[in-house]
Amino acid sequence: MKKAPAEQEETKERILEAAEALFAERGFEGVSVRDITQAAQTHLSAVNYHFGSKKQLYVEVFRQSVLPKMRNVAEKLSLFSEDEEPKAEETISLMVRSFLSRPLHELAGIRAVTLIAKEMLHPSEALDMLANEHIKPTISRIGKLLLRDRSITLPESELNLCVLSIFAQCMYFTIARAPVTLITGKSYDEDLKEELVRHITRFTMNGLKGSLEQ
């Protein structure tokens, strides 16, 4: 039975959503096509029909789900107008906040970050796409934004390392829930998120400023 055009896309969409959730939770190898199609309430052969193969579905999850989500995060940094000269602290705070903006206590909110981390640990062609279309331009943009603060005069190489250090913290505090809750004794709720935003912002801000003075 063929579905109406509105529903036609629904199957593909449901598969993509289910695949994103499952891949984020258990990784590419840990999920079977049967798991995905069952979660998407469709038929086993739907994956091969709509995406060609399990691997192509995985790449498509990055192209259609992960990349757009990360683009949303990055675009919040474009809110400054061209002639504005935001303080570095503003830029960092905005970046960290938008990175952690999704409710951390909801698993769905950290799927994209989890998928990216998994991809870094087990690189495939999806990482190339991600690195070139997201990571590289984003870091470049943040670096330029930071340099609009005239008090920041770091050479580009050091500035880049600092931006990577911000990324490192955002990613770690998103992913390493077990150690973080074990150490802080706090559960991953909005309060902890706010505390983390404040900590990372201050920690990074000082790291940036301090680099200047040496």
Added chain:
Amino acid sequence: MKKAPAEQEETKERILEAAEALFAERGFEGVSVRDITQAAQTHLSAVNYHFGSKKQLYVEVFRQSVLPKMRNVAEKLSLFSEDEEPKAEETISLMVRSFLSRPLHELAGIRAVTLIAKEMLHPSEALDMLANEHIKPTISRIGKLLLRDRSITLPESELNLCVLSIFAQCMYFTIARAPVTLITGKSYDEDLKEELVRHITRFTMNGLKGSLEQ
């Protein structure tokens, strides 16, 4: 054919080594028992004979390979005598250096960190062991060491977040090779390692100091 006692242990040892390398490279689900036994130059059934199951072998890799390696890193922090009062910068530098001490350009050197990161993203019983027997005591030890520097007067909660931020950077720069090389344009050699140690130490030191002043 039974091997001599010296060689008896060799099979188990070879399996553990091969398993560590392969699990780090491709993850638990991405590696088959046949892959492991083939790399260890032994027979398929050797894994089940010596370890009971693939899963138990995985846990044993953590118990016998990952934990000891990380303990070695942690123990470098015990070199300060009881009555010594090392500057915070010394402590941080030592920690970062011992974390990144293994040659980063050799894949074998980052296996333990990779396995831990994978375990964080896909927690199993191995993570509990790791968190309680390594992460928790290590962070506690570092916190106490930092507090021996009288100029550090952070409350414990903030101090712990700072230590986690150090971990975050060490782990990220170890694992996220693709983005780091893409951004810095440098390959993972000894020069980059030294640069990273300097960066993380300075960045963190400033983050710690700056927290004081606010």
Added chain:
DNA sequence: TTGACATTCGAACGTTCGTTTGATACGAAC
């Protein structure tokens, strides 16, 4: 030499895997 024990080996077990195929159902175009 014999017996007990530990390990290796060969072969097979039943399951699950990703993928393929052909039949079927449906809407739109003519």
Added chain:
DNA sequence: GTTCGTATCAAACGAACGTTCGAATGTCAA
């Protein structure tokens, strides 16, 4: 109403998976 193209479904494919089992092979003690 017929045709055509798209989507769904049921069933099966061969390959790879983790695990098991019994025979073969070795060592060591009696």
